[in-house]
Amino acid sequence: MKDLVYLTDVVTLSLCEDTCNGCGMCIKVCPHEVFELSGKKAHIINRDFCMECGACAMNCQVHAITVKSGVGCAAGIINGILKNTEPTCGCSDSGSACC
Amino acid sequence: MSTFTTGIIQHADASIPMVSTKLKTTDFLGSVMVRWGFRRDHYRVTPGLYAVGQPDATSDVFVTANYKLTFDNVRKNLSGINGWILVLDTKGVNVWCAAGKGTFATKELVNRIRQVSLDKVVNHRRIILPQLGATGVAAYKVKEETGFNVHYGPVRAADIQKFISDGYRADKKMRRVTFSLMDRIKLVPNDFMSGKLYLLGAVVLILLISGFSSNGFSFSNLITKGGSAVLNIFLAYASGVVLTPILLPYLPPRQFSVKGFYTGFLVFIVMLLLGFTGASVVEILSWFFIMTAISSFLAMNFTGSSTYTSLSGVKKEMKFSLPVQIGFAATGIILQVLGKFI
Numbered sequence: 001m002k003d004l005v006y007l008t009d010v011v012t013l014s015l016c017e018d019t020c021n022g023c024g025m026c027i028k029v030c031p032h033e034v035f036e037l038s039g040k041k042a043h044i045i046n047r048d049f050c051m052e053c054g055a056c057a058m059n060c061q062v063h064a065i066t067v068k069s070g071v072g073c074a075a076g077i078i079n080g081i082l083k084n085t086e087p088t089c090g091c092s093d094s095g096s097a098c099c
Numbered sequence: 100m101s102t103f104t105t106g107i108i109q110h111a112d113a114s115i116p117m118v119s120t121k122l123k124t125t126d127f128l129g130s131v132m133v134r135w136g137f138r139r140d141h142y143r144v145t146p147g148l149y150a151v152g153q154p155d156a157t158s159d160v161f162v163t164a165n166y167k168l169t170f171d172n173v174r175k176n177l178s179g180i181n182g183w184i185l186v187l188d189t190k191g192v193n194v195w196c197a198a199g200k201g202t203f204a205t206k207e208l209v210n211r212i213r214q215v216s217l218d219k220v221v222n223h224r225r226i227i228l229p230q231l232g233a234t235g236v237a238a239y240k241v242k243e244e245t246g247f248n249v250h251y252g253p254v255r256a257a258d259i260q261k262f263i264s265d266g267y268r269a270d271k272k273m274r275r276v277t278f279s280l281m282d283r284i285k286l287v288p289n290d291f292m293s294g295k296l297y298l299l300g301a302v303v304l305i306l307l308i309s310g311f312s313s314n315g316f317s318f319s320n321l322i323t324k325g326g327s328a329v330l331n332i333f334l335a336y337a338s339g340v341v342l343t344p345i346l347l348p349y350l351p352p353r354q355f356s357v358k359g360f361y362t363g364f365l366v367f368i369v370m371l372l373l374g375f376t377g378a379s380v381v382e383i384l385s386w387f388f389i390m391t392a393i394s395s396f397l398a399m400n401f402t403g404s405s406t407y408t409s410l411s412g413v414k415k416e417m418k419f420s421l422p423v424q425i426g427f428a429a430t431g432i433i434l435q436v437l438g439k440f441i
Contacts, residue, residue, distance in 0.1 A: 003348040004278060007412040028251050028269070029233035031276035032407065052409040053199065055233035069234070070410035071199055073403025074355075074417055077410075087410060088200075 004032065004049065011050040012068040017041050019064035026056035026065060101144075102126070103174065108150045111219045117150045120178040126171050133168055134285060136292035139191075142167045146188040148215040149174075152181035156222040159263070161252075162208065163229065164189040164197050176256040180263070183220065187211055198235030205237050209244045217247070227252045227259075227267075230274060278406045283344045286404045290340045294397065301332050301393070308432075311439040327375040335390035338366045339397025344404070355408070356420035359398020363391040382438040388431030396424045 013034070015026075022040035032049040035042045035056065042064075054069025071077075071087050080087035102125055104116045133139045144165045151174060160183045163173045173184060187207050189197035197203035208228075212218075217226075228236060230251045238249035253262050253273035262269050305328045310321035342362045343350070350358040367390040370376050376386040399420055402408040 004276075004407040005353070006408045007353055007415060010411040010415050011409050012411055025238065028274065029230060031231065031254060031274065033271065033275060049407075050409060051407050052411060053195075053234045055198075055231075058235070058237050059233055059239070061239040068410070069199075071403065072405075072408035072410050072413045074399045074413055075403050077413060077417060 006048075006051070006072075008048045011047060011052055012066075013044065013047060013050045013052065013056075014066050015042060015044050016064045017043065019062050021062050021064075023061065025059045025061070029055040029059050031055070103171070104149075108154070110150070110154075111156070111216070113148075113216070113220070115148050115150050115183075115220075118174050118184070120151055120174050120176075120180075122171055122175050126167075130168055130171065133289075135288045139289070141191065143191040144170045144186055146186045146211065148217070148220065149184040149186065150182075151177045151184060152179070154181040154183050156220070158182045158221065160185055160217065160221060160226045161259070162187065162226055162232070164192065164194045164203055166191050166193045166197075169193050172256045173259075176259050180260070185211060185215065185217065185226070194229050195231040195234065198232050201235055203232050204235040205240050208236055208241055212241075212245045212247060218245070224248055225250055225267075227262075229256070230254045230269065231276075276406045278347070280345070282406075283347060287341055287344055290344070290397075290401065290404060291337075294336070294340065294400075298333070298336050301336075302329050304432075305329060305332050305435075308435050308439065311436070313440050331370055331375060331386055331390060332393070334366050334370065335363055335393040336397065338362045338390070338394040340401070342366070343394065343398040344401050347401075347405075354399075354416045354420065355402050355405070356395045356399040356416055356424065359395040359401075360391050362398065363394025366390060366394065377438060379438055379441070381434050381441060385431050385434035385438055388427045388434065390431075392424045392427035392431060395420065395427075399424075 020041045022037065022042065024037050026035045026042050027037055031053065032051060034044060034046050034050045036045045051072055052067050052069045054067055057065040057067050073087065076087040102123060103118050105119050106117045107114045108117050129142060133142045144167050146165050158181050161173060162185045163169055165186045165188055170186060187203055189202040192200065192202060194203050224247050226247050227250050231254055233251055236249065241247055241249050250267055252259060253269045254276055258273040262273060306321055306325045309325040309328045310316045310318065312320050339359050343359045346362065347358065350361055352358055367387050371383060376383045402413045
């Protein structure tokens with residue numbers, strides 16, 4: 001698992017434990033074991049494992065999680081800068097594949 | 100009729116195509132083609148409902164993307180299961196990327212459930228989604244709008260059978276994304292091909308420069324000097340798109356651009372020892388800058404193929420690395436030209 005740590009202290013993930021209803025959905029959807037459930041609340045245990053995919057925030061019914069999600073992709077970021085949009089992996093809706 | 104359908108099943112007033120769980124040679128050849136980037140944008144399955152085995156109203160529903168590589172992987176792993184496959188229109192993109200782009204999404208799933216009248220096809224209210232689809236789908240909203248409960252299954256289709264036999268539970272291992280050597284090797288051909296035009300551009304540029312000397316431009320110069328120059332460019336490219344991905348976990352720096360700088364430097368040293376980097380200090384320095392810049396930039400682009408880099412992290416890395424790469428490339432080209440005239 002240590003292999004899959006990128007830069008440290010950069011991610012925008014935050015969890016409001018007061019708002020959390022302990023449903024455990026974030027633990028189910030997170031691909032990098034960022035969360036743990038204890039005392040009927042979710043906790044962030046591996047912040048630096050987060051890749052900002054946004055699955056947790058998307059599935060948090062009580063909106064206790066916020067993260068600025070997007071593609072962690074240099075080409076996508078350059079694309080975004082060139083087109084003056086959010087980072088995008090260069091494939092339009094009309095449909096080229098990517099990533 | 101497509102190559103993977105085996106017939107039609109009549110169920111709940113609908114004719115639903117049945118699909119095979121065995122992949123054929125054509126499926127394998129198709130996957131090799133798209134791995135190399137050929138017709139990758141057109142490797143699609145028609146969205147909608149499909150049947151595997153002999154499903155009935157109690158059978159499970161598996162949701163997936165309409166990238167055929169993804170669809171094939173799902174049906175292959177449903178061997179022996181009677182179930183339904185609900186294919187979303189993700190424009191031929193895999194689940195995870197499509198979820199990130201908003202095509203494997205709540206809205207598309209809700210619409211597709213309605214379009215195929217899933218509530219009439221099955222008598223339960225349980226649909227199984229790949230875990231990586233969660234980036235685009237809010238399970239609670241799907242429940243509100245359609246009554247169906249989203250069960251996030253494992254990350255990998257290969258774990259579906261175990262997921263079901265464990266009572267619709269995915270253990271930690273099934274939920275964790277990895278990035279094995281095999282995963283990385285599979286990505287190499289497409290990454291190699293996707294930059295081919297830039298590679299060609301660089302080769303043309305370096306060939307033109309190779310033709311120059313203090314006596315002006317000549318084709319004989321281009322031919323005698325051009326070969327090693329093209330080789331250097333090609334190997335720097337391969338360092339970024341092949342060597343760095345393969346060695347990824349063994350290269351200590353966390354920034355992909357720095358990993359790529361290291362591999363580029365390594366390749367440069369090898370070429371220096373072999374005598375391919377020119378005779379003068381200026382030429383040698385030029386190749387150091389050019390080769391490390393190319394390798395570093397391409398390695399940085401591998402962040403998009405990797406399974407663990409964050410947007411914030413890549414932005415931070417690029418703020419430092421991109422100007423350095425541009426500076427290195429420009430310095431390298433200037434020295435390369437200067438080297439021809441001194």
